[in-house]
Amino acid sequence: MKALVLAGGAGTRLRPITHTSAKQLVPVANKAVLFYGLESLAEAGITDVGMIVGDTAAEIEEAVGDGSEFGLKVTYIPQDKPLGLAHAVLIARDYLGDDDFVMYLGDNFIVGGITGLVEEFRRNRPDAQILLTRVADPRAFGVAELDASGQVIGLEEKPDRPKSDLALVGVYLFTPVIHEAVRAIEPSWRGELEITHAIQHLIDTRADVRSTVIQGYWKDTGNVGDMLEVNRTVLEGLPRRIDGDVDDASETIGRVVVEAGARVVNSRIVGPVVIGSGTVVDNSYVGPFTSIAENCRITDSELEFSIVLRDSSILGVGRIEASLIGRHVEVTPAPSVPSAHRFVLGDHSKVQIHS
Known part of the structure; x- marks a missing residue:
């Protein structure tokens, strides 16, 4: 059994982050979303992975390599334009051959993995098996009707x-019957x-299509709100680990991870929080789900329920929350300026100003 992982797409809902980075590589608890999916495939006993890539192919290939780090063998399949999920199956035909396969959307996140689902599919081998979950607003998704x-x-x-x-949900299991279907539409x-x-x-052609309604946690990490929510969920499951340097003037509470090479100076860290290697938190507060x-460098600031990507600094800006901050970002206080109003007003204008 093979896997087809979709790691293309423009990531428009995560802009401006995805102007310069693949959406599948935005980190959750300091690990790329895509990596969670690859680990799930390896845990399910799948080793051969075809990865659909688009404009961000170079970045994806640099991050994933040949897949050996995940116990996988990855083959890259270029897609000139994101022309739909069925188009991805169409262009992967030669790679997939006559094997059954899992199609996994690289920006989706499922707590608990897919091992049980893969085992069920192998046992029963329907023509297709889909995952479903109940959502508050199904208009934004593909929707299934059951009898x-x-x-x-x-x-x-x-x-x-x-x-x-x-x-x-962004995980599908197929036999080779799907190849005829994608050519027919x-x-x-x-x-x-x-x-x-x-x-x-x-x-419509009376193939055996089955569904599984999952009860666990699933998110399509296509926007900032969902990214922060997935980050929160993953952080809640992290065990406490202090491998870096935390000085005596600092306090760490709860599930806090300080990676080796990180430093916490005169600061208060309230978990769940993860602080990456080489980062310095100085005279600051870092609150839950961050x-x-x-x-990175966090100095004289407060930060909560946020994701900060590598090589960024937050210096003396008070409180930040519910934020996604990209790579090589500098957040600093604005210079003080005199309070004033500037106008270009046409004839007969009326203006009201709150002082």
Whole structure:
């Protein structure tokens, strides 16, 4: 059994971070989202991975390499444009051959991995198996409709009027039957080959399509709010570990990880928090659900419920919360300026000013 991991796409919902970085490499608890998925595949006993890459291919390849660090063998498959999930299956046909495979969206996060799901698929071997989860607003997702017996009878992509609250999670399992289905469908109104349309084709041709409603935690980390929420969830499970230097004037409370080479000086750290190697936290407060990557500097500041990427500094700016701060960022106080108003007003204008 192989895996097809999707690591392309523009990541528009995470801009400006993704103007200069692949969305799948934005870190959660100081580890790229993509790496959690690769580890899940390895734990499920899958070793051969085809990775769909786009404009950020060089960065993805530098981070993942040949996959040996994860116990995998990775083959890169370029996609000129993000033309849909079914298009990814289409262009991976030669790599996948006649093997069953897992398709895993590289920016999705599932607590607990997929080992049980893969074992179930191998045991029963339906033509396709999809993961579903209940969501508050299914209009942003592919949505499944089930009959009274739990059988999948229909799928819709981002419907205006969803027929259920069951959204498709970004993990799918297929036999080679899916290759015929992706060749049979036409692009959607978005100009993409939708995997929901391909699975619907399987349903219409009476193929065996099964679903599993997951009870665990799942997130599509496509926006800042979801990234912060996944970061919170992962940090809650980290054991306390102080490998770096924490001076006697500092206090660490709860699940705090200070990596080797990091320093905490005259500061208060309230977990869950992770502080990366080479980072210095000086005369500051770092509060719950915060991850600070390597080689950062936090001085005379307060930080909570945030993600700070590597080589960034936050110096004397008071309190920051619910923020995603990119690489090589400098956050400093603005210079004081006299309070004044400037106007260019047309004839007969009326202006009210609150002093």
